[in-house]
Amino acid sequence: MLVRLAQIAPRLGNTEYNFEHCRKMVGEAAGDGVDLIVFPELALTGYLLKDMVAQVGLSTWDGKIQELSRLSGNISILLGLVEQGEDHFFYNSAFYFEAGALAERRRKGHLPTYGMFDEGRYFTQGNRVEAFSSRFGRVGVMICEDAWHPINPYILCQDGAQILFIISNSPVRGMTETGDFLSVQNWQLICRSYALLYSCFVIYVNRVGCEDGVSFSGCSQVVGPHGDVLESLPFLEEAVATVKIDLNELPKARIHSPVLRDEKFLSSIHELKRIREKTFGH
Structure with a gap:
């Protein structure tokens, strides 16, 4: 399985440019024999949209979505965008295209609304x-x-996920005593931790570029089920990388570290119900 990471710098609010850029990259990847191309969160719009959200939202019957569906006849595509739902609310969504169709969509459930982040004002939570x-x-x-x-990764891996995709618009934030950026280190730690804990592949694709003085770090990466970093993209620079994912590594990793197998799933459900009853009374 060949996966291409597309670490791009979307132009804020310019859906036409961003769509054409992504479409070109999809075509190039398909021509190179890539099986799946992964773009960042909000790849078609940029991040600091504020009141532009309503202008850039796409419904599932939009022409751009239909074109991406058509392109996925040759290559699978995972891409972030602003979705205008059937309820006419707007969602920070990930669309997965495969076999000539929009196969799946996922809506961001946790909308950061603190510090520099203000997503809860403009987007509706997924559930x-x-x-x-x-x-x-x-x-x-x-x-x-x-x-x-x-x-979230706990549920996904209990639901059988062998690959966890994380698409992101993570800015550069914080500095460590050694001069490294804390936000980059945190993402590296998260990706390796989930890969190790659940013996799965983690594919993290972040954007780059600058909006209103906010720089996005990039540093996309792929981590294997043994916790080994298979690929890492540069800081602040647009880049692509093609990575071979060998799913035959999964049984090897899970025999070596059977943490996922030994998870007490039913016990977790029982304890969560207990906490719910104690907290909410039902």
């Missing part, structure tokens, strides 16, 4: 955490902040 079947096996998708809530 679905579920793995799905692709031609590569069971996969799970998280959108940026979703990955900071460990219940």
Whole structure:
């Protein structure tokens, strides 16, 4: 399985340019024999949209979505965008295209609304955490902040996910005593931790570029089920990388470290119900 990471710098609010850029990259990847191309969160719009959200939202019947569906006849595509739902609310969504169709969509459930982040003002929360079947096996998708809530990868891997995709718009934030950026280190730690804990592949694709003085770090990466970093993209620079994912490594990793197998799933459900009853009274 060949996966291409597309670490791009979307132009804020310019859906036409961003779509054409992504479409070109999809075509190039398909020509190179790539099986799946992964773009960042909000790849078609940029991040600091504010009141532009309503202008850039796409419904599932939009022409751009239909074109991406058509292109996926030759290559699978995972891409972030602003979705205008059937309820006419707007969602920070990830669309997965495969076999000539929009196969799955996931809506960001945890909308950061603190510090520099203001997503809760403009987007509606998603409420679905579920793995799905692709031609590569069971996969799970998280959108940026979703990955900071460990219940999400827990559910996805219990639901059979062999690959966790994290698409992100993570800015450069914080500095360590050694001069490294804390935000980059945190994402590296998260990706390796989930890969090790659940013996799965983690594919993290972040954007780059600058909006209103905010720089996005990039540093996309792929981590194997043994916790080994298979590929890492540069800091602040647009880049692509093609990585071979060998799913035959999964049984080797899971025999070596059977943490996922030995998880007490029913016990977890029981304890969560107990906490719910204690906290909410039902």
